[in-house]
Amino acid sequence: MKIGETTCRGIMNRSGIEGVDYAINPYIGCGHGCVYCYARFMTRWYHQGERWGSFVDVKKNASECLRREAPKKKVGTVLFSSVTDPYQPAERKFKVTRSLLEILRDYRFPVQILTKSSLVKRDLDVISEIEEAEVGLTITSWSDDVRRVFEPGASPTQDRIEALRLFSDAGIPTYAFLGPLLPYVSEEDIGSLVDRLADTVGRVIVDRLNIKAGNWRDIQTVLEDNYPELLDRFREASREESPYYDGLRGKMRLMLAKREIPSDIIF
Ligand code: SF4
Numbered sequence: 007m008k009i010g011e012t013t014c015r016g017i018m019n020r021s022g023i024e025g026v027d028y029a030i031n032p033y034i035g036c037g038h039g040c041v042y043c044y045a046r047f048m049t050r051w052y053h054q055g056e057r058w059g060s061f062v063d064v065k066k067n068a069s070e071c072l073r074r075e076a077p078k079k080k081v082g083t084v085l086f087s088s089v090t091d092p093y094q095p096a097e098r099k100f101k102v103t104r105s106l107l108e109i110l111r112d113y114r115f116p117v118q119i120l121t122k123s124s125l126v127k128r129d130l131d132v133i134s135e136i137e138e139a140e141v142g143l144t145i146t147s148w149s150d151d152v153r154r155v156f157e158p159g160a161s162p163t164q165d166r167i168e169a170l171r172l173f174s175d176a177g178i179p180t181y182a183f184l185g186p187l188l189p190y191v192s193e194e195d196i197g198s199l200v201d202r203l204a205d206t207v208g209r210v211i212v213d214r215l216n217i218k219a220g221n222w223r224d225i226q227t228v229l230e231d232n233y234p235e236l237l238d239r240f241r242e243a244s245r246e247e248s249p250y251y252d253g254l255r256g257k258m259r260l261m262l263a264k265r266e267i268p269s270d271i272i273f
Pocket residue numbers: 036037038039040042043044045089090091122160
Protein backbone atom coordinates (compact mmCIF):
# COMPACT_ATOMS: atom_id res chain seq x y z
CA MET A 7 0.00 0.00 0.00
CA LYS A 8 1.46 3.33 -1.08
CA ILE A 9 0.54 6.07 1.40
CA GLY A 10 1.00 9.66 0.33
CA GLU A 11 -0.09 13.08 1.47
CA THR A 12 -2.06 15.70 -0.37
CA THR A 13 -3.78 19.01 0.33
CA CYS A 14 -7.28 20.11 -0.60
CA ARG A 15 -8.87 23.50 -1.23
CA GLY A 16 -12.21 22.44 0.30
CA ILE A 17 -13.46 19.35 2.10
CA MET A 18 -17.27 19.74 2.26
CA ASN A 19 -18.71 19.00 -1.16
CA ARG A 20 -22.37 19.45 -2.09
CA SER A 21 -23.92 16.04 -2.63
CA GLY A 22 -26.65 14.86 -4.98
CA ILE A 23 -27.26 11.76 -2.85
CA GLU A 24 -30.81 11.62 -1.52
CA GLY A 25 -31.09 12.74 2.09
CA VAL A 26 -27.54 14.09 2.13
CA ASP A 27 -26.43 17.71 1.77
CA TYR A 28 -22.65 17.35 1.81
CA ALA A 29 -20.10 14.59 1.31
CA ILE A 30 -16.70 14.54 2.96
CA ASN A 31 -13.91 12.33 1.66
CA PRO A 32 -10.92 12.48 4.01
CA TYR A 33 -8.73 10.36 1.69
CA ILE A 34 -8.09 9.87 -2.00
CA GLY A 35 -8.08 6.16 -2.80
CA CYS A 36 -9.11 3.33 -0.53
CA GLY A 37 -7.10 0.58 1.11
CA HIS A 38 -10.10 -1.73 1.21
CA GLY A 39 -9.59 -2.36 -2.49
CA CYS A 40 -13.05 -3.77 -3.22
CA VAL A 41 -13.05 -5.48 -6.58
CA TYR A 42 -16.38 -3.95 -7.66
CA CYS A 43 -15.69 -0.43 -6.33
CA TYR A 44 -17.31 2.33 -8.41
CA ALA A 45 -14.99 4.98 -6.97
CA ARG A 46 -12.13 3.65 -9.11
CA PHE A 47 -13.13 6.28 -11.67
CA MET A 48 -10.98 8.54 -9.48
CA THR A 49 -7.92 7.06 -11.18
CA ARG A 50 -8.80 9.17 -14.21
CA TRP A 51 -7.39 12.10 -12.23
CA TYR A 52 -5.24 10.60 -9.47
CA HIS A 53 -2.65 7.81 -9.64
CA GLN A 54 -3.40 7.10 -13.29
CA GLY A 55 -2.61 3.54 -14.27
CA GLU A 56 -2.21 2.36 -10.67
CA ARG A 57 -4.33 -0.43 -9.24
CA TRP A 58 -7.34 0.75 -7.23
CA GLY A 59 -6.71 -0.29 -3.64
CA SER A 60 -2.92 0.04 -3.91
CA PHE A 61 -2.67 3.72 -2.94
CA VAL A 62 -4.15 6.23 -0.54
CA ASP A 63 -3.46 9.93 -0.17
CA VAL A 64 -4.18 11.54 3.18
CA LYS A 65 -5.73 15.02 2.96
CA LYS A 66 -3.48 16.48 5.57
CA ASN A 67 -5.09 19.93 5.72
CA ALA A 68 -8.66 18.54 5.86
CA SER A 69 -9.48 19.77 9.37
CA GLU A 70 -8.04 23.20 8.60
CA CYS A 71 -10.40 23.42 5.58
CA LEU A 72 -13.38 22.25 7.60
CA ARG A 73 -12.75 24.75 10.38
CA ARG A 74 -12.89 27.43 7.73
CA GLU A 75 -15.93 26.02 5.88
CA ALA A 76 -18.23 24.75 8.66
CA PRO A 77 -19.13 28.18 10.12
CA LYS A 78 -20.03 29.48 6.64
CA LYS A 79 -22.13 26.56 5.38
CA LYS A 80 -25.83 26.09 6.00
CA VAL A 81 -26.27 23.25 8.51
CA GLY A 82 -27.18 20.04 6.67
CA THR A 83 -26.47 16.29 6.73
CA VAL A 84 -22.87 15.32 6.01
CA LEU A 85 -22.05 11.90 4.59
CA PHE A 86 -18.73 10.14 5.28
CA SER A 87 -17.92 9.20 2.54
CA SER A 88 -18.83 8.93 -1.12
CA VAL A 89 -15.61 7.95 -2.95
CA THR A 90 -13.45 6.50 -0.19
CA ASP A 91 -13.95 4.69 3.11
CA PRO A 92 -13.59 7.03 6.11
CA TYR A 93 -12.38 4.14 8.31
CA GLN A 94 -9.99 2.42 5.93
CA PRO A 95 -6.72 1.19 7.49
CA ALA A 96 -4.92 4.57 7.09
CA GLU A 97 -7.43 6.18 9.46
CA ARG A 98 -6.04 4.14 12.36
CA LYS A 99 -2.85 6.19 12.17
CA PHE A 100 -3.90 9.51 10.63
CA LYS A 101 -7.25 10.06 12.37
CA VAL A 102 -8.47 12.52 9.75
CA THR A 103 -12.07 11.31 9.97
CA ARG A 104 -12.00 11.59 13.74
CA SER A 105 -10.73 15.15 13.65
CA LEU A 106 -13.42 16.14 11.15
CA LEU A 107 -16.17 14.57 13.25
CA GLU A 108 -15.03 16.63 16.23
CA ILE A 109 -15.45 19.83 14.21
CA LEU A 110 -18.87 18.83 12.85
CA ARG A 111 -19.97 18.00 16.38
CA ASP A 112 -18.99 21.51 17.49
CA TYR A 113 -20.90 23.11 14.60
CA ARG A 114 -23.90 20.78 15.12
CA PHE A 115 -24.01 19.22 11.67
CA PRO A 116 -25.99 15.95 11.39
CA VAL A 117 -23.66 13.16 10.27
CA GLN A 118 -24.16 9.92 8.40
CA ILE A 119 -21.31 7.43 8.31
CA LEU A 120 -20.93 4.54 5.90
CA THR A 121 -17.99 2.17 6.22
CA LYS A 122 -16.82 -1.41 5.85
CA SER A 123 -14.55 -1.21 8.85
CA SER A 124 -15.01 -2.01 12.51
CA LEU A 125 -12.48 0.76 13.21
CA VAL A 126 -15.52 3.04 13.46
CA LYS A 127 -15.96 1.62 16.99
CA ARG A 128 -12.92 3.64 18.08
CA ASP A 129 -14.92 6.86 17.59
CA LEU A 130 -17.98 5.87 19.59
CA ASP A 131 -17.15 8.66 22.06
CA VAL A 132 -17.15 11.45 19.45
CA ILE A 133 -20.08 10.04 17.50
CA SER A 134 -22.13 9.84 20.73
CA GLU A 135 -21.62 13.58 21.17
CA ILE A 136 -22.99 14.47 17.73
CA GLU A 137 -26.59 15.59 18.04
CA GLU A 138 -27.82 13.63 15.02
CA ALA A 139 -25.65 10.75 13.85
CA GLU A 140 -26.37 7.53 12.04
CA VAL A 141 -23.80 4.78 11.57
CA GLY A 142 -24.00 2.42 8.61
CA LEU A 143 -21.94 -0.65 7.85
CA THR A 144 -21.87 -2.07 4.35
CA ILE A 145 -22.27 -5.82 4.21
CA THR A 146 -22.38 -7.66 0.91
CA SER A 147 -22.35 -11.24 2.13
CA TRP A 148 -22.78 -13.37 5.21
CA SER A 149 -19.80 -15.46 4.11
CA ASP A 150 -16.38 -14.20 5.04
CA ASP A 151 -14.91 -16.19 2.14
CA VAL A 152 -16.80 -13.90 -0.22
CA ARG A 153 -15.54 -10.88 1.72
CA ARG A 154 -11.94 -12.06 1.41
CA VAL A 155 -12.28 -12.40 -2.34
CA PHE A 156 -14.24 -9.24 -3.14
CA GLU A 157 -13.30 -6.85 -0.30
CA PRO A 158 -9.79 -7.99 0.65
CA GLY A 159 -8.84 -5.01 2.83
CA ALA A 160 -12.13 -4.56 4.70
CA SER A 161 -13.16 -5.93 8.10
CA PRO A 162 -14.56 -9.44 8.41
CA THR A 163 -18.36 -9.57 8.15
CA GLN A 164 -18.82 -10.61 11.79
CA ASP A 165 -16.76 -7.64 12.99
CA ARG A 166 -18.98 -5.28 11.02
CA ILE A 167 -22.08 -6.78 12.59
CA GLU A 168 -20.50 -6.39 16.04
CA ALA A 169 -19.80 -2.74 15.25
CA LEU A 170 -23.46 -2.21 14.39
CA ARG A 171 -24.42 -3.90 17.65
CA LEU A 172 -22.12 -1.62 19.64
CA PHE A 173 -23.67 1.54 18.20
CA SER A 174 -27.23 0.22 18.51
CA ASP A 175 -26.62 -0.67 22.15
CA ALA A 176 -25.27 2.85 22.68
CA GLY A 177 -28.57 4.27 21.38
CA ILE A 178 -27.13 5.56 18.11
CA PRO A 179 -29.27 4.94 15.00
CA THR A 180 -27.73 2.33 12.70
CA TYR A 181 -28.28 0.89 9.27
CA ALA A 182 -26.87 -1.90 7.18
CA PHE A 183 -26.18 -1.19 3.54
CA LEU A 184 -26.53 -4.54 1.75
CA GLY A 185 -24.89 -3.65 -1.46
CA PRO A 186 -23.88 -4.22 -3.97
CA LEU A 187 -25.45 -7.66 -3.67
CA LEU A 188 -23.37 -9.80 -6.02
CA PRO A 189 -25.23 -12.26 -8.26
CA TYR A 190 -25.40 -15.72 -6.65
CA VAL A 191 -22.44 -15.26 -4.27
CA SER A 192 -24.19 -12.76 -1.99
CA GLU A 193 -27.34 -14.86 -1.94
CA GLU A 194 -25.70 -17.71 -0.07
CA ASP A 195 -27.08 -17.70 3.49
CA ILE A 196 -28.52 -14.22 3.03
CA GLY A 197 -31.39 -15.30 5.28
CA SER A 198 -28.94 -15.80 8.18
CA LEU A 199 -27.58 -12.31 7.60
CA VAL A 200 -31.04 -10.75 7.58
CA ASP A 201 -31.94 -12.71 10.76
CA ARG A 202 -28.87 -11.34 12.46
CA LEU A 203 -29.64 -7.79 11.39
CA ALA A 204 -33.27 -7.92 12.50
CA ASP A 205 -32.56 -6.95 16.09
CA THR A 206 -29.31 -5.09 15.40
CA VAL A 207 -30.08 -2.24 13.00
CA GLY A 208 -32.72 0.43 12.62
CA ARG A 209 -33.03 0.00 8.88
CA VAL A 210 -31.58 -1.73 5.85
CA ILE A 211 -30.79 -0.40 2.37
CA VAL A 212 -30.38 -2.91 -0.45
CA ASP A 213 -28.65 -2.28 -3.76
CA ARG A 214 -27.55 -4.32 -6.77
CA LEU A 215 -24.24 -4.53 -8.59
CA ASN A 216 -23.75 -2.21 -11.51
CA ILE A 217 -21.05 -2.77 -14.03
CA LYS A 218 -19.57 0.67 -14.34
CA ALA A 219 -16.48 2.82 -13.83
CA GLY A 220 -14.36 0.06 -15.39
CA ASN A 221 -14.96 -2.48 -12.63
CA TRP A 222 -15.81 -5.47 -14.84
CA ARG A 223 -12.24 -6.39 -15.76
CA ASP A 224 -11.26 -6.95 -12.11
CA ILE A 225 -14.55 -8.70 -11.31
CA GLN A 226 -13.99 -11.06 -14.22
CA THR A 227 -10.46 -11.91 -13.07
CA VAL A 228 -11.66 -12.65 -9.55
CA LEU A 229 -14.50 -14.82 -10.85
CA GLU A 230 -12.15 -16.75 -13.13
CA ASP A 231 -9.84 -17.43 -10.20
CA ASN A 232 -12.44 -18.19 -7.54
CA TYR A 233 -15.82 -18.97 -9.08
CA PRO A 234 -15.11 -20.06 -12.69
CA GLU A 235 -18.39 -22.01 -12.90
CA LEU A 236 -20.32 -18.78 -12.16
CA LEU A 237 -18.65 -16.49 -14.67
CA ASP A 238 -21.23 -16.63 -17.49
CA ARG A 239 -24.28 -16.56 -15.22
CA PHE A 240 -22.80 -13.72 -13.16
CA ARG A 241 -22.15 -11.64 -16.28
CA GLU A 242 -25.68 -12.25 -17.56
CA ALA A 243 -27.24 -11.42 -14.19
CA SER A 244 -25.30 -8.14 -14.00
CA ARG A 245 -26.87 -6.72 -17.15
CA GLU A 246 -28.97 -3.59 -16.76
CA GLU A 247 -32.46 -5.05 -17.25
CA SER A 248 -31.58 -8.26 -15.49
CA PRO A 249 -34.36 -10.75 -14.58
CA TYR A 250 -31.99 -12.06 -11.91
CA TYR A 251 -32.24 -8.81 -9.95
CA ASP A 252 -36.02 -8.68 -10.47
CA GLY A 253 -36.16 -12.03 -8.68
CA LEU A 254 -33.73 -10.98 -5.97
CA ARG A 255 -35.70 -7.80 -5.32
CA GLY A 256 -38.81 -9.87 -4.65
CA LYS A 257 -36.94 -12.27 -2.36
CA MET A 258 -35.33 -9.48 -0.35
CA ARG A 259 -38.62 -7.64 -0.01
CA LEU A 260 -40.29 -10.74 1.45
CA MET A 261 -37.39 -11.59 3.76
CA LEU A 262 -37.17 -8.07 5.18
CA ALA A 263 -40.93 -7.72 5.57
CA LYS A 264 -41.12 -11.07 7.41
CA ARG A 265 -38.59 -9.82 9.96
CA GLU A 266 -40.27 -6.39 10.05
CA ILE A 267 -37.06 -4.55 9.22
CA PRO A 268 -37.64 -1.04 7.81
CA SER A 269 -35.98 -1.16 4.42
CA ASP A 270 -35.36 0.58 1.18
CA ILE A 271 -34.56 -1.46 -1.92
CA ILE A 272 -32.97 0.98 -4.32
CA PHE A 273 -32.86 -0.99 -7.56
S1 SF4 B 1 -14.68 0.44 0.88
FE1 SF4 B 1 -15.94 1.60 -0.56
S2 SF4 B 1 -14.56 3.16 -1.41
FE2 SF4 B 1 -13.30 1.59 -0.44
S3 SF4 B 1 -12.75 0.20 -2.12
FE3 SF4 B 1 -14.57 -0.62 -1.06
S4 SF4 B 1 -16.31 0.16 -2.23
FE4 SF4 B 1 -14.54 1.40 -2.79
